[in-house]
Amino acid sequence: MIDFKKILKEHGIPLSLQRIKILEYLHNFKTHPTADMIYQALIEEMPMLSKTTVYNTLKTFTEKGILTALSIFENEVRYEYNTVPHIHFKCVKCNKIYDISKTYDCLKNEELEGHKVLEHHINLKGICKSCRDSEE
Amino acid sequence: MIDFKKILKEHGIPLSLQRIKILEYLHNFKTHPTADMIYQALIEEMPMLSKTTVYNTLKTFTEKGILTALSIFENEVRYEYNTVPHIHFKCVKCNKIYDISKTYDCLKNEELEGHKVLEHHINLKGICKSCRDSEE
DNA sequence: TATCAATTTATAGCGATTACAAACTTGGAA
DNA sequence: TTCCAAGTTTGTAATCGCTATAAATTGATA
Numbered sequence: 247m248i249d250f251k252k253i254l255k256e257h258g259i260p261l262s263l264q265r266i267k268i269l270e271y272l273h274n275f276k277t278h279p280t281a282d283m284i285y286q287a288l289i290e291e292m293p294m295l296s297k298t299t300v301y302n303t304l305k306t307f308t309e310k311g312i313l314t315a316l317s318i319f320e321n322e323v324r325y326e327y328n329t330v331p332h333i334h335f336k337c338v339k340c341n342k343i344y345d346i347s348k349t350y351d352c353l354k355n356e357e358l359e360g361h362k363v364l365e366h367h368i369n370l371k372g373i374c375k376s377c378r379d380s381e382e
Numbered sequence: 383m384i385d386f387k388k389i390l391k392e393h394g395i396p397l398s399l400q401r402i403k404i405l406e407y408l409h410n411f412k413t414h415p416t417a418d419m420i421y422q423a424l425i426e427e428m429p430m431l432s433k434t435t436v437y438n439t440l441k442t443f444t445e446k447g448i449l450t451a452l453s454i455f456e457n458e459v460r461y462e463y464n465t466v467p468h469i470h471f472k473c474v475k476c477n478k479i480y481d482i483s484k485t486y487d488c489l490k491n492e493e494l495e496g497h498k499v500l501e502h503h504i505n506l507k508g509i510c511k512s513c514r515d516s517e518e
Numbered sequence: 519t520a521t522c523a524a525t526t527t528a529t530a531g532c533g534a535t536t537a538c539a540a541a542c543t544t545g546g547a548a
Numbered sequence: 549t550t551c552c553a554a555g556t557t558t559g560t561a562a563t564c565g566c567t568a569t570a571a572a573t574t575g576a577t578a
Binding site for chain 1: 482501506507510
Protein backbone atom coordinates (compact mmCIF):
# COMPACT_ATOMS: atom_id res chain seq x y z
CA MET A 247 0.00 0.00 0.00
CA ILE A 248 1.41 3.31 -1.10
CA ASP A 249 1.47 6.11 1.44
CA PHE A 250 -0.08 8.99 -0.47
CA LYS A 251 -0.02 11.23 2.61
CA LYS A 252 3.72 10.86 2.72
CA ILE A 253 4.04 11.80 -0.97
CA LEU A 254 2.02 14.97 -0.39
CA LYS A 255 4.06 15.91 2.68
CA GLU A 256 7.31 15.31 0.85
CA HIS A 257 6.22 17.80 -1.79
CA GLY A 258 5.21 20.38 0.78
CA ILE A 259 1.47 20.04 0.13
CA PRO A 260 -0.86 20.22 3.17
CA LEU A 261 -3.12 17.17 3.48
CA SER A 262 -6.79 16.97 2.64
CA LEU A 263 -9.08 14.09 1.83
CA GLN A 264 -9.66 15.46 -1.70
CA ARG A 265 -5.96 15.72 -2.47
CA ILE A 266 -5.31 12.18 -1.29
CA LYS A 267 -8.15 10.78 -3.41
CA ILE A 268 -7.10 12.67 -6.54
CA LEU A 269 -3.49 11.61 -6.13
CA GLU A 270 -4.58 8.01 -5.56
CA TYR A 271 -6.69 8.07 -8.72
CA LEU A 272 -3.88 9.44 -10.87
CA HIS A 273 -1.48 6.90 -9.47
CA ASN A 274 -3.77 3.93 -10.03
CA PHE A 275 -5.26 4.81 -13.42
CA LYS A 276 -2.55 5.82 -15.85
CA THR A 277 -5.00 6.80 -18.56
CA HIS A 278 -3.85 10.44 -19.00
CA PRO A 279 -7.24 11.72 -17.80
CA THR A 280 -8.60 15.22 -18.18
CA ALA A 281 -9.76 17.18 -15.12
CA ASP A 282 -13.33 16.28 -15.96
CA MET A 283 -12.59 12.56 -16.20
CA ILE A 284 -11.10 12.65 -12.71
CA TYR A 285 -14.11 14.56 -11.42
CA GLN A 286 -16.55 12.08 -12.97
CA ALA A 287 -14.63 9.14 -11.53
CA LEU A 288 -14.52 10.51 -7.98
CA ILE A 289 -17.98 12.09 -7.71
CA GLU A 290 -19.58 8.69 -6.92
CA GLU A 291 -17.40 8.15 -3.93
CA MET A 292 -17.37 11.81 -2.87
CA PRO A 293 -20.72 13.36 -3.85
CA MET A 294 -19.78 16.78 -2.46
CA LEU A 295 -16.64 17.07 -4.57
CA SER A 296 -16.42 20.30 -6.53
CA LYS A 297 -14.93 20.59 -9.97
CA THR A 298 -13.07 23.69 -8.83
CA THR A 299 -11.27 21.53 -6.28
CA VAL A 300 -10.15 19.14 -8.99
CA TYR A 301 -8.77 22.01 -11.08
CA ASN A 302 -7.08 23.64 -8.07
CA THR A 303 -5.56 20.37 -6.94
CA LEU A 304 -4.21 19.48 -10.39
CA LYS A 305 -2.67 22.94 -10.62
CA THR A 306 -1.02 22.55 -7.21
CA PHE A 307 0.27 19.06 -8.00
CA THR A 308 1.69 20.24 -11.31
CA GLU A 309 3.44 23.21 -9.72
CA LYS A 310 4.92 21.00 -7.01
CA GLY A 311 6.16 18.48 -9.56
CA ILE A 312 3.96 15.50 -8.71
CA LEU A 313 2.18 15.61 -12.07
CA THR A 314 2.89 16.62 -15.63
CA ALA A 315 0.29 18.49 -17.67
CA LEU A 316 0.22 17.33 -21.28
CA SER A 317 -0.91 19.55 -24.14
CA ILE A 318 -0.55 17.21 -27.01
CA PHE A 319 -2.25 17.12 -30.39
CA GLU A 320 -5.57 18.52 -29.23
CA ASN A 321 -6.85 21.49 -27.40
CA GLU A 322 -7.28 19.77 -24.04
CA VAL A 323 -5.04 19.31 -21.03
CA ARG A 324 -4.38 15.82 -19.76
CA TYR A 325 -2.52 14.87 -16.59
CA GLU A 326 -0.18 12.07 -15.68
CA TYR A 327 1.59 10.96 -12.55
CA ASN A 328 5.30 11.58 -12.88
CA THR A 329 7.35 8.49 -13.45
CA VAL A 330 10.32 7.72 -15.63
CA PRO A 331 10.90 9.82 -18.77
CA HIS A 332 8.93 8.57 -21.75
CA ILE A 333 7.26 9.78 -24.90
CA HIS A 334 3.65 9.79 -26.04
CA PHE A 335 2.01 8.14 -29.01
CA LYS A 336 -1.52 9.08 -29.99
CA CYS A 337 -3.59 6.86 -32.24
CA VAL A 338 -5.46 8.84 -34.89
CA LYS A 339 -8.13 6.15 -35.07
CA CYS A 340 -9.07 5.33 -31.47
CA ASN A 341 -7.60 8.50 -29.90
CA LYS A 342 -5.88 6.52 -27.13
CA ILE A 343 -2.61 7.88 -25.80
CA TYR A 344 0.13 5.32 -25.24
CA ASP A 345 3.30 5.71 -23.20
CA ILE A 346 6.41 4.63 -25.06
CA SER A 347 9.42 3.92 -22.89
CA LYS A 348 12.11 5.03 -25.26
CA THR A 349 14.80 7.63 -24.80
CA TYR A 350 16.59 9.40 -27.61
CA ASP A 351 20.26 10.17 -27.13
CA CYS A 352 20.20 12.35 -30.22
CA LEU A 353 18.02 14.83 -28.34
CA LYS A 354 20.46 15.35 -25.50
CA ASN A 355 21.23 18.90 -26.64
CA GLU A 356 22.04 21.34 -23.92
CA GLU A 357 22.13 24.21 -26.36
CA LEU A 358 20.59 24.96 -29.73
CA GLU A 359 21.08 28.17 -31.69
CA GLY A 360 22.05 29.88 -28.44
CA HIS A 361 18.92 28.77 -26.58
CA LYS A 362 19.32 26.70 -23.44
CA VAL A 363 17.21 23.55 -23.71
CA LEU A 364 15.73 22.36 -20.42
CA GLU A 365 13.05 19.91 -21.53
CA HIS A 366 12.02 18.15 -24.67
CA HIS A 367 8.61 16.74 -25.42
CA ILE A 368 8.16 14.22 -28.19
CA ASN A 369 4.70 13.39 -29.45
CA LEU A 370 4.14 10.71 -32.03
CA LYS A 371 1.01 10.23 -34.06
CA GLY A 372 -0.12 7.23 -36.05
CA ILE A 373 -2.14 4.04 -35.94
CA CYS A 374 -1.78 1.86 -32.85
CA LYS A 375 -1.14 -1.85 -32.82
CA SER A 376 -4.66 -2.79 -31.82
CA CYS A 377 -6.26 -0.66 -34.56
CA ARG A 378 -3.85 -2.13 -37.14
CA ASP A 379 -4.74 -5.66 -36.04
CA SER A 380 -8.47 -5.09 -36.36
CA GLU A 381 -7.95 -3.48 -39.77
CA GLU A 382 -6.60 -6.65 -41.40
CA MET B 383 5.18 40.96 -54.26
CA ILE B 384 3.66 37.61 -53.46
CA ASP B 385 0.46 36.72 -55.24
CA PHE B 386 -1.77 35.56 -52.40
CA LYS B 387 -4.73 35.16 -54.73
CA LYS B 388 -2.75 32.63 -56.69
CA ILE B 389 -1.87 30.68 -53.53
CA LEU B 390 -5.54 30.48 -52.57
CA LYS B 391 -6.55 29.37 -56.06
CA GLU B 392 -3.83 26.74 -56.13
CA HIS B 393 -5.24 25.25 -52.94
CA GLY B 394 -8.79 25.28 -54.29
CA ILE B 395 -10.00 28.03 -51.95
CA PRO B 396 -12.43 30.59 -53.43
CA LEU B 397 -11.23 34.19 -53.08
CA SER B 398 -12.45 36.76 -50.60
CA LEU B 399 -10.90 39.92 -49.23
CA GLN B 400 -10.85 38.45 -45.71
CA ARG B 401 -9.03 35.31 -46.82
CA ILE B 402 -6.40 37.30 -48.66
CA LYS B 403 -5.76 39.58 -45.68
CA ILE B 404 -5.51 36.71 -43.20
CA LEU B 405 -3.15 34.79 -45.45
CA GLU B 406 -1.04 37.91 -45.98
CA TYR B 407 -0.80 38.46 -42.24
CA LEU B 408 0.28 34.90 -41.53
CA HIS B 409 2.85 35.06 -44.28
CA ASN B 410 4.35 38.35 -43.12
CA PHE B 411 4.33 37.85 -39.36
CA LYS B 412 5.76 34.48 -38.41
CA THR B 413 4.92 34.89 -34.74
CA HIS B 414 2.75 31.76 -34.39
CA PRO B 415 -0.31 33.88 -33.58
CA THR B 416 -3.58 32.69 -32.07
CA ALA B 417 -6.88 33.31 -33.84
CA ASP B 418 -7.50 36.24 -31.54
CA MET B 419 -4.12 37.82 -32.23
CA ILE B 420 -4.88 37.76 -35.95
CA TYR B 421 -8.30 39.25 -35.33
CA GLN B 422 -6.88 42.06 -33.17
CA ALA B 423 -4.25 42.84 -35.80
CA LEU B 424 -6.69 43.05 -38.70
CA ILE B 425 -9.65 44.76 -37.03
CA GLU B 426 -8.03 48.21 -37.44
CA GLU B 427 -7.78 47.83 -41.17
CA MET B 428 -11.08 45.97 -41.53
CA PRO B 429 -13.47 47.23 -38.83
CA MET B 430 -16.29 44.92 -39.96
CA LEU B 431 -14.21 41.77 -39.63
CA SER B 432 -15.87 39.06 -37.57
CA LYS B 433 -14.05 36.70 -35.27
CA THR B 434 -16.08 33.85 -36.72
CA THR B 435 -14.55 34.60 -40.11
CA VAL B 436 -11.05 34.35 -38.64
CA TYR B 437 -11.84 30.97 -37.08
CA ASN B 438 -13.54 29.67 -40.23
CA THR B 439 -10.70 30.85 -42.44
CA LEU B 440 -8.01 29.32 -40.24
CA LYS B 441 -9.91 26.06 -40.26
CA THR B 442 -10.20 26.11 -44.06
CA PHE B 443 -6.52 26.98 -44.54
CA THR B 444 -5.47 24.20 -42.18
CA GLU B 445 -7.65 21.63 -43.93
CA LYS B 446 -6.30 22.70 -47.32
CA GLY B 447 -2.71 22.48 -46.13
CA ILE B 448 -1.72 26.14 -46.24
CA LEU B 449 -1.29 26.35 -42.48
CA THR B 450 -0.35 24.12 -39.58
CA ALA B 451 -2.22 24.31 -36.29
CA LEU B 452 0.07 23.95 -33.29
CA SER B 453 -1.08 22.68 -29.88
CA ILE B 454 2.12 22.99 -27.94
CA PHE B 455 2.84 23.51 -24.28
CA GLU B 456 -0.33 25.39 -23.47
CA ASN B 457 -4.01 25.07 -23.94
CA GLU B 458 -4.25 27.34 -26.97
CA VAL B 459 -4.01 26.78 -30.70
CA ARG B 460 -1.42 28.73 -32.67
CA TYR B 461 -1.10 28.88 -36.44
CA GLU B 462 1.86 29.06 -38.75
CA TYR B 463 2.32 29.36 -42.46
CA ASN B 464 3.64 26.09 -43.85
CA THR B 465 7.30 26.09 -44.75
CA VAL B 466 10.04 23.53 -44.37
CA PRO B 467 9.84 20.96 -41.55
CA HIS B 468 11.17 22.32 -38.28
CA ILE B 469 10.74 22.02 -34.54
CA HIS B 470 9.56 24.49 -31.91
CA PHE B 471 11.33 25.95 -28.92
CA LYS B 472 9.34 27.83 -26.30
CA CYS B 473 11.07 30.17 -23.85
CA VAL B 474 9.76 29.74 -20.31
CA LYS B 475 10.67 33.35 -19.51
CA CYS B 476 9.34 35.45 -22.39
CA ASN B 477 6.91 32.83 -23.78
CA LYS B 478 8.09 33.41 -27.35
CA ILE B 479 8.03 30.43 -29.69
CA TYR B 480 11.06 30.03 -31.91
CA ASP B 481 11.39 27.90 -35.03
CA ILE B 482 14.46 25.67 -34.99
CA SER B 483 15.56 24.35 -38.35
CA LYS B 484 16.82 20.98 -37.25
CA THR B 485 15.76 17.51 -38.27
CA TYR B 486 16.29 14.38 -36.25
CA ASP B 487 17.08 11.27 -38.21
CA CYS B 488 16.95 9.23 -35.03
CA LEU B 489 13.18 9.73 -34.95
CA LYS B 490 12.64 8.25 -38.39
CA ASN B 491 10.95 5.17 -36.94
CA GLU B 492 8.26 3.64 -39.05
CA GLU B 493 7.23 1.34 -36.26
CA LEU B 494 7.46 1.37 -32.47
CA GLU B 495 6.11 -1.32 -30.17
CA GLY B 496 3.82 -2.41 -33.01
CA HIS B 497 2.37 1.07 -33.56
CA LYS B 498 2.71 2.64 -37.00
CA VAL B 499 4.26 6.10 -36.64
CA LEU B 500 3.00 8.66 -39.18
CA GLU B 501 4.15 11.97 -37.70
CA HIS B 502 6.40 13.21 -34.94
CA HIS B 503 6.24 16.54 -33.17
CA ILE B 504 9.15 17.77 -31.11
CA ASN B 505 8.69 20.63 -28.69
CA LEU B 506 11.59 22.03 -26.73
CA LYS B 507 11.37 24.22 -23.67
CA GLY B 508 14.02 26.35 -22.03
CA ILE B 509 15.51 29.83 -21.87
CA CYS B 510 16.05 31.64 -25.15
CA LYS B 511 19.23 33.37 -26.23
CA SER B 512 17.89 36.87 -25.71
CA CYS B 513 16.64 36.11 -22.17
CA ARG B 514 19.98 34.50 -21.30
CA ASP B 515 21.85 37.55 -22.56
CA SER B 516 19.79 39.96 -20.50
CA GLU B 517 20.21 37.73 -17.44
CA GLU B 518 24.01 38.23 -17.33
C1' DT C 519 -25.33 43.00 -65.32
C1' DA C 520 -28.29 39.36 -63.21
C1' DT C 521 -28.27 35.22 -60.67
C1' DC C 522 -27.28 32.08 -57.15
C1' DA C 523 -24.10 29.65 -54.49
C1' DA C 524 -20.68 30.58 -51.21
C1' DT C 525 -18.95 33.64 -47.66
C1' DT C 526 -19.31 36.89 -43.94
C1' DT C 527 -21.43 38.77 -40.12
C1' DA C 528 -23.73 39.04 -35.63
C1' DT C 529 -25.72 36.72 -32.08
C1' DA C 530 -26.29 33.08 -29.18
C1' DG C 531 -24.45 29.06 -27.12
C1' DC C 532 -21.21 25.56 -25.36
C1' DG C 533 -17.40 23.35 -22.86
C1' DA C 534 -13.28 24.04 -20.27
C1' DT C 535 -11.32 26.77 -16.93
C1' DT C 536 -10.90 30.59 -13.47
C1' DA C 537 -12.43 34.16 -9.90
C1' DC C 538 -14.52 34.89 -5.81
C1' DA C 539 -16.62 34.78 -1.33
C1' DA C 540 -18.71 32.00 2.18
C1' DA C 541 -18.45 27.68 4.71
C1' DC C 542 -15.69 24.17 6.26
C1' DT C 543 -11.16 21.45 7.55
C1' DT C 544 -6.80 20.93 9.15
C1' DG C 545 -2.86 21.27 12.16
C1' DG C 546 -0.81 23.44 15.93
C1' DA C 547 -1.00 25.72 20.47
C1' DA C 548 -3.02 26.17 24.98
C1' DT D 549 -9.06 17.83 24.13
C1' DT D 550 -10.49 22.30 22.69
C1' DC D 551 -9.84 26.35 20.20
C1' DC D 552 -8.15 29.25 16.61
C1' DA D 553 -5.95 30.89 12.51
C1' DA D 554 -4.64 29.61 8.16
C1' DG D 555 -5.54 27.16 4.40
C1' DT D 556 -8.92 24.39 1.64
C1' DT D 557 -13.30 23.33 -0.44
C1' DT D 558 -17.55 24.49 -2.31
C1' DG D 559 -21.00 26.69 -5.37
C1' DT D 560 -21.93 30.34 -8.23
C1' DA D 561 -20.85 33.45 -11.61
C1' DA D 562 -17.84 34.88 -15.03
C1' DT D 563 -14.39 34.39 -18.68
C1' DC D 564 -12.09 32.42 -22.60
C1' DG D 565 -11.71 30.02 -26.85
C1' DC D 566 -14.35 28.23 -30.09
C1' DT D 567 -18.69 26.62 -32.78
C1' DA D 568 -23.69 26.80 -34.55
C1' DT D 569 -26.98 29.24 -36.87
C1' DA D 570 -29.44 32.23 -39.81
C1' DA D 571 -29.72 36.57 -42.16
C1' DA D 572 -27.16 39.72 -45.05
C1' DT D 573 -23.57 40.27 -48.27
C1' DT D 574 -20.23 39.11 -51.74
C1' DG D 575 -18.18 36.93 -55.74
C1' DA D 576 -17.99 33.86 -59.90
C1' DT D 577 -20.41 32.67 -63.86
C1' DA D 578 -23.43 33.20 -67.62
